[in-house]
Amino acid sequence: MTDNSFFLKALIANDSKAIKDIYKANFFKVRSFIVKNRGQEQDAEDIFQKALLQLAVRYKKEKFIINTSFEAYLFTVCKNLWRRELNTNKIRVTNNDNLELKDDNEDIALAVLEQKRWELFTESLDLISENCKQILKLFFAKTAYAEIMERFNYNSETVVRQRVFKCKNSLKAIVRNDKRYKALTEL
Structure with a gap:
């Protein structure tokens, strides 16, 4: 290489x-x-x-x-x-x-x-848990909540929504805590 x-x-x-x-x-x-x-x-x-x-x-x-x-x-x-x-x-x-x-x-x-x-x-996506990474990749690919629920064996779509929300917040926190974040948002 x-x-x-x-x-x-x-x-x-x-x-x-x-x-x-x-x-x-x-x-x-x-x-x-x-x-x-x-x-x-x-x-x-x-x-x-x-x-x-x-x-x-x-x-x-x-x-x-x-x-x-x-x-x-x-x-x-x-x-x-x-x-x-x-x-x-x-x-x-x-x-x-x-x-x-x-x-x-x-x-x-x-x-x-x-x-x-x-x-x-x-x-930042590489820094979150593997579970969150997989869930967010499906979410960003516009996979239906019902399909995510089946894939991860969750009880309901509400659980999936909560999990997506928590994973997005984890990702946001990592992005915002990165030293480059402020410089990339001020423009």
Whole structure:
């Protein structure tokens, strides 16, 4: 397995061979995701390029560490950027009388902020009990309470609701007690 910082350093150095390797290994998966989620190939190319730029800018500014594989991290960045793009397009369509000028620097900064928030969330999720982790993953996947009740052999959906509530509060407490939380919410 290659050191994740190798890819980040290659992006900063504009190493064309390494960047081609990143494209070969990752673009197909990103394109597939975006096309399946109301996008076109051009959208996938734009998002992939934005993700690489975002990673390079962020790594240049703060030498962060990727705790997963580079591929998984890049894919998550692309997914988050695409979801953000879909949400901003939804807003733009309702207000098509005004011409909006896009500021790429602001866009990158917001994307980096969202990625940092996502990292805090996923790291915090790893710190709660295994039971809570499983329950919240099902809850976030919009699994019906009845199904969660059956899976965990709880007596009623009320018990499931109480358990979800307690697990969400545990997760919130961990997030809020993290030293990064205040900086990520003040913006």
